[in-house]
Amino acid sequence: MRGWTSHAAAVDRLVDSFGAVAPGARIRLAKRTSNLFRPRARSDAPGLDVSGLDGVIAIDVASRTADVQGMCTYEDLVDAVLPHGLIPYVVPQLRTITLGGAVTGLGIESTSFRNGLPHESVLEMDVLTGAGEVVTATPDGEHAELFESFPNSYGSLGYATRLRIRLEPVPPYVALRHVRLDAPGAVRAIEQICASGEWEGERVDGLDGTAFSPGEVRLTLARFTEEPGPTSDYTGQAVYYRSVQERGTDRLTMLDYLWRWDTDWFWCSAAFGAQNPWVRRVWPRRWRRSDVYHRLLGVDARLGISRVLDRLRHVTGREKVIQDVEVPVGQLPAFLAWFDENVGMRPVWVCPLRTTRPWPTYPLRPGETYVNVGFWGTVEVPADAAPGAVNRRIEAAVHELGGHKSLYSEAFYDPATFADLYGVATLDAARARYDPDQRLSSLYDKAVGNS
The missing domain is CATH 3.30.465.10 (Uridine Diphospho-n-acetylenolpyruvylglucosamine Reductase; domain 3)
Structure with a gap:
């Protein structure tokens, strides 16, 4: 302190x-x-x-x-x-x-x-x-x-x-249920949980999901609990996001639940080989963290290792697509369908949210349910592709569906559109x-x- x-x-x-x-x-x-x-x-x-x-x-x-x-x-x-x-x-x-x-x-x-x-x-x-x-x-x-x-x-x-x-x-523990649904079914479940705080008669304290394919969205329903019992450990050999697809129920300590995504940076640690069982055995546990992977990206940017590998693989061009966007919950199936056709990156993270009051610089409608969709990786593009072409298309699609985009990553809006979306007059x-x-x-x- x-x-x-x-x-x-x-x-x-x-x-x-x-x-x-x-x-x-x-x-x-x-x-x-x-x-x-x-x-x-x-x-x-x-x-x-x-x-x-x-x-x-x-x-x-x-x-x-x-x-x-x-x-x-x-x-x-x-x-x-x-x-x-x-x-x-x-x-x-x-x-x-x-x-x-x-x-x-x-x-x-x-x-x-x-x-x-x-x-x-x-x-x-x-x-x-x-x-x-x-x-x-x-x-x-x-x-x-x-x-x-x-x-x-x-x-x-x-x-x-x-x-x-x-x-x-x-309390000390979190009980998890991983519920398999398609995209429209996920929308109905999200709307019900946001309205009642329950699913099938059981309280829901935390709600997010992983969309593995067009027909498979796994919603993870978390219930905070005092009940003791065995817990899973995803800081060792097991990988959390794979368990979402493999298990119907699970149990974590509160601390491990809070950092369940950090150990493997959601699923992005695979790019460094950290999910390979042989590599994982020798990769120190203290280095299985998002900030370590972030620093490795910086090393790659300086040394150009991935660019060399792309040339060897005859990849003509590559664009980073690292974004989190919010779309109204009813538009989630439409956005995922568009995303599959135009970007083609899976899995993606989905996380419902509702703001409690209006905020001028990120004008989501209070009380309305949105779903954050997070996707982080790269896509191959033609050698003559305009810079940011894929990200620009994502921005347009999100805007058309009445959504919004976080600004922690690259953005390509023109000044007038940006001013309208992000409350620049207030700023x-x-x-x-x-x-x-x-x-x-x-x-x-x-x-x-x-x-």
């Missing part, structure tokens, strides 16, 4: 580092790791000093709240609160996602069908603005405008130094107040211009 005195000293260092940046120069964080999947323009300018801003400040077990620093990872946050029988309302799937990152960049997980998105359990937050000031934003205070605009702003309005969040009480008004000298890059510059 950091404590309030340590936190105050860390904030002072951050503010001092802001003042040391040359007037007019762009402001950025000196952050060593990232869960973004879009390129960023190189910069030799010094970043802000975020040292000491990566922990839990205080936990109030009685009120079920925690004060957490913006650079604290969900892994460290869960380690601090789970011994008290508490977890954040929404715990994104990957261990090294930070709380500040999930709030300014959105996040989602299996509790989102009842708890919304991570920013919806934030009670207040301290934000370092583009003017170099730290202000406290709450839903109805002096800085309510910043509180409303901050989600999905990706650092274009400032950086959270502290967030006070609500916590949810949980511009907030930027005029909190970043009058435009020291921070705009959301469009970040998400599309990769600045």
Whole structure:
């Protein structure tokens, strides 16, 4: 635990580092790791000093709240609160996602069908603005405008130094049911569970799914439980996503449930051979983590290993297709059918969500059920394919179906479309107040211009 005195000293260092940046120069964080999947323009300018801003400040077990620093990872946050029988309302799937990152960049997980998105359990937050000031934003205070605009702003309005969040009480175990359905059947099940919180008379606390093929969607229904019993371990030789297809029921500890997807980065660890039984036996367990795989991608980008292999295989071109999109639940079958015909990547992750109130910078309709569809990989394209051609088609299809796309990966929207989809008028008004000298890059510059 950091404590309030340590936190105050860390904030002072951050503010001092802001003042040391040359007037007019762009402001950025000196952050060593990232869960973004879009390129960023190189910069030799010094970043802000975020040292000491990566922990839990205080936990109030009685009120079920925690004060957490913006650079604290969900892994460290869960380690601090789970011994008290508490977890954040929404715990994104990957261990090294930070709380500040999930709030300014959105996040989602299996509790989102009842708890919304991570920013919806934030009670207040301290934000370092583009003017170099730290202000406290709450839903109805002096800085309510910043509180409303901050989600999905990706650092274009400032950086959270502290967030006070609500916590949810949980028992030690999670009982799972993996239910096989086709896409229309999955829609009916999702609608029923979101409306009643139950399936076949049994409570559902977490809901997500894996779409393996056009005729096979496995919805995973999680029930949090005190009942003791044997549990599965997917941090060793077994691979979690395969169990979804192989088992009807399962049981995990709460900790292993929260990180069930991280060990193999959903299914993407297969690209590194980490699911091969022989490789897995010698791959250290501590290195079966999403952040390790992410660093391996960085090594490949620098050395060009995959490009060499593609030339040997006579692959003419390849495009990264790493996206999460939200579509209205009734449009899920149509989107999956379009996706199979035009992209052809399986499996894909599906996760229902409902927002609890309107948010101007990510305007989903409150109370309406959406389904997040996540797909992460590459597709072969012709040598003369336009850059981002596949991703552009996905953007158009999602827009046509009344959906929305997360901005953690590459985006290709024109300025007018982007402004309409992501509440840029609201962002511009907030930027005029909190970043009058435009020291921070705009959301469009970040998400599309990769600045």
